[in-house]
Amino acid sequence: MTTIDASPLRGQERPGPRRQEVVTGIKDYILRNRLKPGDLLPTETELCEAVGASRSSVREAVKILSALDIVEVRHGHGTFVGRMSLNALVESLAFRGLLSGEEDHHVLGQVVDVRQTLEQGLAAEIIAVLDGDHRAQLSALVDQMEDLAAQDKDFLEVDRAFHVKLMEPLGNDLILQLTEAFWQVQAIVAPTLRTEPEHRVITAQRHRAIVDAVTAGDPAVLRAAVAEHYAPIRESIARAVQG
Amino acid sequence: MTTIDASPLRGQERPGPRRQEVVTGIKDYILRNRLKPGDLLPTETELCEAVGASRSSVREAVKILSALDIVEVRHGHGTFVGRMSLNALVESLAFRGLLSGEEDHHVLGQVVDVRQTLEQGLAAEIIAVLDGDHRAQLSALVDQMEDLAAQDKDFLEVDRAFHVKLMEPLGNDLILQLTEAFWQVQAIVAPTLRTEPEHRVITAQRHRAIVDAVTAGDPAVLRAAVAEHYAPIRESIARAVQG
DNA sequence: TGGGATTTGTACGTATGTATA
DNA sequence: TTATACATACGTACAAATCCC
Numbered sequence: 001m002t003t004i005d006a007s008p009l010r011g012q013e014r015p016g017p018r019r020q021e022v023v024t025g026i027k028d029y030i031l032r033n034r035l036k037p038g039d040l041l042p043t044e045t046e047l048c049e050a051v052g053a054s055r056s057s058v059r060e061a062v063k064i065l066s067a068l069d070i071v072e073v074r075h076g077h078g079t080f081v082g083r084m085s086l087n088a089l090v091e092s093l094a095f096r097g098l099l100s101g102e103e104d105h106h107v108l109g110q111v112v113d114v115r116q117t118l119e120q121g122l123a124a125e126i127i128a129v130l131d132g133d134h135r136a137q138l139s140a141l142v143d144q145m146e147d148l149a150a151q152d153k154d155f156l157e158v159d160r161a162f163h164v165k166l167m168e169p170l171g172n173d174l175i176l177q178l179t180e181a182f183w184q185v186q187a188i189v190a191p192t193l194r195t196e197p198e199h200r201v202i203t204a205q206r207h208r209a210i211v212d213a214v215t216a217g218d219p220a221v222l223r224a225a226v227a228e229h230y231a232p233i234r235e236s237i238a239r240a241v242q243g
Numbered sequence: 244m245t246t247i248d249a250s251p252l253r254g255q256e257r258p259g260p261r262r263q264e265v266v267t268g269i270k271d272y273i274l275r276n277r278l279k280p281g282d283l284l285p286t287e288t289e290l291c292e293a294v295g296a297s298r299s300s301v302r303e304a305v306k307i308l309s310a311l312d313i314v315e316v317r318h319g320h321g322t323f324v325g326r327m328s329l330n331a332l333v334e335s336l337a338f339r340g341l342l343s344g345e346e347d348h349h350v351l352g353q354v355v356d357v358r359q360t361l362e363q364g365l366a367a368e369i370i371a372v373l374d375g376d377h378r379a380q381l382s383a384l385v386d387q388m389e390d391l392a393a394q395d396k397d398f399l400e401v402d403r404a405f406h407v408k409l410m411e412p413l414g415n416d417l418i419l420q421l422t423e424a425f426w427q428v429q430a431i432v433a434p435t436l437r438t439e440p441e442h443r444v445i446t447a448q449r450h451r452a453i454v455d456a457v458t459a460g461d462p463a464v465l466r467a468a469v470a471e472h473y474a475p476i477r478e479s480i481a482r483a484v485q486g
Numbered sequence: 487t488g489g490g491a492t493t494t495g496t497a498c499g500t501a502t503g504t505a506t507a
Numbered sequence: 508t509t510a511t512a513c514a515t516a517c518g519t520a521c522a523a524a525t526c527c528c
Contacts, residue, residue, distance in 0.1 A: 037342075059299075059303060059514090064310040067307040076504035076506080077512095079514085088311055091313075091331075092327065093329075093417075095313050096327040099273065110415050110417035114415075117365055118360060121365070172353050261516090286493060287494070298518080300515085317494080317524090320493070321492090
């Protein structure tokens with residue numbers, strides 16, 4: 001059977017490997033055996049004897065790897081190679097945003113900057129690759145926004161779907177996941193400044209303008225529409241800093 | 244002293260809180276007490292009695308938080324509020340890149356896409372805010388590149404410093420850290436395709452072109468220079484996919 | 487210089503909850 | 508339903524690192 005081989009018995013009296021060695025040992029095991037997301041890893045007990053560490057150390061190492069979504073633990077089932085999401089980025093950034101406090105929203109402002117930069121920077125590519133089908137789906141999402149706005153309801157999920165759908169045709173999974181990750185961070189951190197009902201109608205209009213800009217096919221117009229879209233949240237942040 | 248209060252004794256026979264509750268309990272403690280990065284947290288023993296969990300559970304929870312750089316543990320000293328870096332993003336993304344394998348460099352390609360998008364998308368802002376001092380520093384870094392290239396030496400660190408310095412005047416910490424994070428991911432994943440010595444001279448030239456474009460003050464020229472800068476790595480990826 | 491106190495790191499044993507067959 | 512395999516949780520003891528006197 002394949003061994004973990006984290007410490008190839010160098011030196012002589014080695015009482016026990018450290019937790020970090022177990023972490024790299026497990027990562028090396030995954031790489032060496034060419035495991036893919038979803039593949040099963042050895043049980044904790046097997047990992048213990050393979051790496052020559054105690055259960056505690058192995059468990060703490062596995063917890064670190066699960067926090068990074070490199071492995072995924074299912075109670076009573078086993079440990080598997082993780083889906084490699086960007087949850088770690090979301091958790092880390094979101095907590096940083098919450099920590100920066102209610103009065104100081106500079107982290108939230110920076111997240112908005114990044115989101116706007118990505119969407120504006122990809123304006124030309126989006127227009128180039130976005131086909132009629134995608135445009136129709138975006139338009140349908142805006143329709144939903146308008147309906148929900150008319151009923152004085154939130155449309156957080158629709159908003160998320162819109163920004164993801166906008167990036168989808170690019171065919172870049174990383175950009176897609178970053179888009180969703182930063183959206184999530186904003187959704188977690190922003191609640192301190194609550195969206196007012198009348199803003200929803202305006203927000204829906206801004207999204208409609210983005211779809212129109214994509215349809216028009218002018219990157220400069222799309223960039224302007226994106227800037228307009230983020231204007232309200234920027235104003236909210238500016239107001240929160242003052243008052 | 245303040246308690247953690249993760250599980251306010253709801254129900255009756257509660258054998259023990261789950262690890263996730265301990266995680267949120269510690270996060271809440273940090274937020275509730277308005278702790279800042281570097282501040283000291285209670286000892287593990289204190290956390291145990293505060294949250295009513297065993298030391299093993301508390302330790303595993305702390306390990307999760309330390310993986311996200313929300314807390315930082317120093318052996319024999321204590322546990323502190325973390326620096327909130329993007330190390331979690333780097334580790335997660337880098338491992339994903341390594342896992343995607345030597346033959347399939349699509350993750351690396353996506354990272355390059357994001358880096359290029361950020362630099363191109365911020366071209367106008369960079370030109371607007373970059374002053375003579377920063378320009379001189381960028382120019383000095385390119386000088387170093389040229390010197391090292393002439394000596395057939397790597398200039399990885401100088402390259403990293405250049406791309407960070409380019410973003411610095413924007414005054415957005417998040418963009419700065421993302422720049423460095425994606426650079427690190429590329430540095431970890433790219434070694435499978437080794438940079439050839441003759442490429443270094445060209446690489447230095449491409450960085451010189453970026454400085455020149457910034458000096459010229461034309462965003463379109465800067466965007467073109469950035470595209471040229473990433474062209475070699477893109478070709479390397481394309482070659483690796485085929486051969 | 488050193489030694490004791492504090493705090494995290496590691497190890498081991500046992501019992502329990504959970505999913506699968 | 509029972510049995511098995513696995514992760515989860517708790518508790519204790521000791522080792523290692525850091526700090527302070």
